[in-house]
Amino acid sequence: MYTSTKISIRDLNVSAGKTQILKNINIDIPKNKITVIMGPSGCGKTTLLKCLNRLTDLYPELRVNGQIMIDDNNILEAKEDIYKLRQQMGLLSQRPYPLPMTIYNNIAYALKLRGIRNRRETHKLVMHYLQQANLWDEIRTRLREPASRLSIGQQQRLCLARGLAVNPEIILADEPTSALDPISSQFIEETFVRLKHDYTIVLVTHVLRQARRIADNVVFMYLGDVIEQGSVEEVFGNPKMEKTKLYLGGTFN
Amino acid sequence: MTRSQKIEEKFFKLLMILATYFILAILAIIIYSIFEKGIKSISWEMLTQVPHGGYYYGKGGGILNAILGSLALAFGATLLAFIIGMPVALYLNVFLIRHKKVIAIIRFLLDLVWGIPSIVYGAFGFSLMIFFGLQTSLLAGILTVTLFILPIMIRSMDEILCTVPIGLQEAAYSLGSNKSEIAFKIFTRQSFSGIITAVLLSFGRGIGDAAAVLFTAGYTDHLPNGLLEPVATLPLSIFFQLSSPVPEVQNRAYASALVLTLIILIVSLFSRGVGKRYHKTKINF
Numbered sequence: 001m002y003t004s005t006k007i008s009i010r011d012l013n014v015s016a017g018k019t020q021i022l023k024n025i026n027i028d029i030p031k032n033k034i035t036v037i038m039g040p041s042g043c044g045k046t047t048l049l050k051c052l053n054r055l056t057d058l059y060p061e062l063r064v065n066g067q068i069m070i071d072d073n074n075i076l077e078a079k080e081d082i083y084k085l086r087q088q089m090g091l092l093s094q095r096p097y098p099l100p101m102t103i104y105n106n107i108a109y110a111l112k113l114r115g116i117r118n119r120r121e122t123h124k125l126v127m128h129y130l131q132q133a134n135l136w137d138e139i140r141t142r143l144r145e146p147a148s149r150l151s152i153g154q155q156q157r158l159c160l161a162r163g164l165a166v167n168p169e170i171i172l173a174d175e176p177t178s179a180l181d182p183i184s185s186q187f188i189e190e191t192f193v194r195l196k197h198d199y200t201i202v203l204v205t206h207v208l209r210q211a212r213r214i215a216d217n218v219v220f221m222y223l224g225d226v227i228e229q230g231s232v233e234e235v236f237g238n239p240k241m242e243k244t245k246l247y248l249g250g251t252f253n
Numbered sequence: 254m255t256r257s258q259k260i261e262e263k264f265f266k267l268l269m270i271l272a273t274y275f276i277l278a279i280l281a282i283i284i285y286s287i288f289e290k291g292i293k294s295i296s297w298e299m300l301t302q303v304p305h306g307g308y309y310y311g312k313g314g315g316i317l318n319a320i321l322g323s324l325a326l327a328f329g330a331t332l333l334a335f336i337i338g339m340p341v342a343l344y345l346n347v348f349l350i351r352h353k354k355v356i357a358i359i360r361f362l363l364d365l366v367w368g369i370p371s372i373v374y375g376a377f378g379f380s381l382m383i384f385f386g387l388q389t390s391l392l393a394g395i396l397t398v399t400l401f402i403l404p405i406m407i408r409s410m411d412e413i414l415c416t417v418p419i420g421l422q423e424a425a426y427s428l429g430s431n432k433s434e435i436a437f438k439i440f441t442r443q444s445f446s447g448i449i450t451a452v453l454l455s456f457g458r459g460i461g462d463a464a465a466v467l468f469t470a471g472y473t474d475h476l477p478n479g480l481l482e483p484v485a486t487l488p489l490s491i492f493f494q495l496s497s498p499v500p501e502v503q504n505r506a507y508a509s510a511l512v513l514t515l516i517i518l519i520v521s522l523f524s525r526g527v528g529k530r531y532h533k534t535k536i537n538f
Binding site: 101114159 | 350351352353418419420421422423424425426427428429430431434438439442443
């Protein structure tokens, strides 16, 4: 089956001082699929994700070299439109970080950044995105409360709704369920599966079962190297590399 | 727990308790002596009148000149220091994020000037006044006290802004916020109550300082009368009254100290209230 590539990473190297965090990474991430990046802690998954929306700029110690093409644009060279560029991607981090404002304004803020200021449209879209993130029914009467009062699971879904509100094409998720209870995790997973028809999803996880459940494509990383990548059936069903077999067998975590 | 661990635990617990109560006791003694000596002399007349002729030898009048002068001076200086200091603190934490060395140098310099005694600021303010041809005045006092409290204001805001989690910044950046949005929408809201504390701390230092205003604001028995006129302040008023040989006037000094303490108490309760209220509702602005 032919799928077009949304993000293509070529010869990506990231280092901090003398430590090489990512070594010659080459990955193709297909459009409208869930690509799971998995591997043990400290293998560079999170750094890779942060390269994709240039959050690496916030860390002066990081040196980033190589090419990351999104559609036909090398984002590592983009200089001026960095803020616009980040809006192509919604980010979901390990822990939810609601903005210090009300639930409603968390979404409205994102909409404003996208250029939507009309009140009626804002109302409509706030509702729309909260529904998309499976949160609307629980909090429809609490929209004016501070977002920090929601439970962690609800906060994470709020962050997802907020990420969607900037109208991205890509969703980046960094172990988004690691702080959540099983039911909230399931909510997030289901939402991802539903969203992949409209978005390209890159999910970092170290939960193998989660990868198996929702991934279309899998990238296995170990100590800054990409060891193996391919469809979920290939990598889980018939791993080619010794390290992948060991990891899937639970020998190292 | 072994026996030695138990002894260690008990020892340090005792030490902490002793240290805490020791400090509390000293504070209590200071406040008690201000109250004890001040409460006798405090009167409606003292709060509502300016010194009459011979006030400092025990005749009638009050310290309204110093109360209003100090309030005008401290509010002016705090406002000015906030207007200058807030952007500096935000600049350090948001815009300079890629230049850790520059941040470290600026912080070091600010810590250094924090330690300079206020009399030096007073002398510096005085030489500035001469340079600009300014007389001792409310304006000169405000400018000098502003310089004096700026490092306090900036560094205490800076310490609060430092604690904004990097994850929250990443979340806001990933939505496409630019740096000024991050500074004004995220940092200021997240740190609101800490910023109020910083302002309060600076106000307290500003209103309580005598040396910075000695040469610059001057002193007068009249009410504050415009930016370019000299102005009386409570710390100097306390100093002049304490230097009087008349016991009654010395007691009035304590009464003035009581007024100063109460002003700081009221301002700090008020701003704490604002901070709490904000935390409850997280105003939508």
